[in-house]
Amino acid sequence: MPAQTSPRHTHRRVPTPSDIPATPASPPTSARPHIGPLDGLRGVAVAAVLLFHAGNFGGGFLGVDLFFVLSGYLITGLLLKEAATGNGRIDLVAFWGRRARRLLPALAVMVSGTLLLVWAFGAPALIRNALDDGPWVVANLANWHFIADRMGYWNSGDTRVFGHLWSIAVEEQFYLFWPLLLVLVARGRHAGRNVAVVAAAGAVVSLALMLDLVDPIDSTRVYEGTDTRAFSLLLGALMATGPATRAVARLDARPAGWISLALACGIGTYWVLADGEDSPSLFQGGMFLHALAAALLIACLTRAPGSPVGRALGSAPLRWTGLISYSLYLWHWPVYLLLDGERLGFSGWGRTAVIVVVSVAAAALSKLLVEDPIRFRARWARGRTGAVALVAAFAAMAALWAVVPEPHSGAASVDVTQLADGD
Structure with missing residues (x-):
């Protein structure tokens, strides 16, 4: 789901998750235990991103990296569980259907509303x-x-209300290609x-590509590229595999807890610096090490929650913040741009507080009225009727996009007769 930082960078966009962030999709079976601290970790990540964009936390953009690692871990765990219980078979259509129900309704509402x-x-810009x-x-x-x-x-x-959705695109591309690869390799005893x-x-x-493609003048290509950011998702995926989970299981809960504390302190220090x-x-390797530390922290939290x-x-x-983190990520950046200092009449922490309150309210309503009903309760959202509803929703978005008028150029508003009269 994808960035602003310090006060002198208050024009930056979101870096995003996930599943910007997002609660994991429901697995084919419900036997998977729920790990509460991972919800809280999402809450920390989205809070850091909000403060980053408000110019109050220079390292908060790394919350998106944490979202990526969490997404890789959770999605791979679900897919491997399905492969293990289905003799190596993964139902890709069902997986993509769950992902669509989880992510697209809230996205469609946010895009249309924005x-x-x-x-x-x-x-006009x-x-x-x-x-x-x-x-x-x-x-x-x-x-x-x-x-x-x-x-x-x-x-x-600062002129792109959808600028934060680069990170959502990275995750969606991962959700498309990674399961296809798992279908090929997640077979047999090994x-x-x-x-x-x-x-x-x-x-x-992915790390090698980042090192090779990085531009010291503008890091946008390596920061937003799916290929150069894939290592965060893949390191999370690595921690969900059998070899990694067995290695972590050998740890007693007490040492796992101490390792969690050391990793959390290290990650927090890096965010501050x-x-x-x-x-x-x-x-030049710092983001890779950060993602690796985040992946190890997630593994230790599963061992010692x-x-x-x-x-x-x-x-x-x-945990509550983590549960609304996806919609919170979606809404906070448009809210940030629309409720600028000029419109509110004040800035600083007062503006930050208003943005947080409005964004949380929008996210809570999205989860209550859109995400949860479609994801858990609406029968029409499944199967063929769900596909028809999805197509209809995006057709409505296309119609809305077509009717919104393109703003006129400021240059066209010059009255040439007044210029003539002034001669």
């Missing part, structure tokens, strides 16, 4: 860019659109080992 709000209240970016968002190719458009990630996001090898090798290749484009080491770190992350406020 188009209407920008049309009613936004500046917001409207123009929203219309330009919208089709790429729907196609889950927003990250490559922004890269091709040469939209500098760190310094030109399925877990095969997947672990592929995930580890893919992560190394990192400052985006002013931290070039991020793209009752540790001090696990209990802190499992607190009710953080």
Whole structure:
């Protein structure tokens, strides 16, 4: 789901998750235990992103990296469980259907609602860019659109209400291709080992691409590219494989808890010290090490959820924030751009508080009225009727996109007769 940082960078866009972030899709069977601290970890990640965009936390953009690792871990665990219980068979259509029910309804509502709000209240630049970016968002190719458009990630996001959706596109592309690869390698007695090898090798290749393609002037290509960010998803996937889970299972709960504490402190320190484009080491291996530390933390939390770190992350406020993290990620950036300092009449922490309250309210309503009903209770959202409803929803979005007028250029408003009269 994908960035603003320090006060001097208040124009930056979201870096996003997931499953920007997102609660994991329901598996084919419900026997999978729920690990509360992972919900809290999502809550921490989305809170960091919100503070980052408000200019109050320079390293908060790394919350998106945490979302990526969590998504890789959770999705791979579900797919491997299905392969193990189905004699190596993974129902790709069912998996993609669950992902669609989980992610697309909230996305469709946010995109449609944002188009209407920008049309009613936004500046011409917001409207123009929203219309330009919208089709790429729907196609889950927003990250490559922004890269091709040469939209500098760190310094030109304040006119793109969908700029944060580059990270959602990265995750959606992962959800499309990774299961296809697992169908080929998650077979036989050594399925877990095969997947672990592929995930580890893919992560190394992704790191090599980042090191090779990084531009010291503009890091947008490596920051938003699916290929150069895949290592975060793949390191999370690696921790869900049999070899990794067996290695973690050998740890007693107490040492796993101490390791969790050390990793959490290290990650937190890195977040405090990192400052985006002013931290070039991020793209020279720093981000890879951060993702590896996050993957190890997730593994240790699954082993010792009752540790001090696990209990802190499992607190009710953080878990609740984690449960609405996907919609919170979707809504916070449009809210940030629409409720600017000029419209509110104040800035600083007061503006941050307003943005957080409005974004949380929008996310809670989205989860209550859109996500949960479609995901858990609506029979029409499944099977053939679900596919028809999805097509109808995106057709309605296309119609909305077509009727929103392109703003006129400011240059066309010059009255030449007044210029003549003044001669």
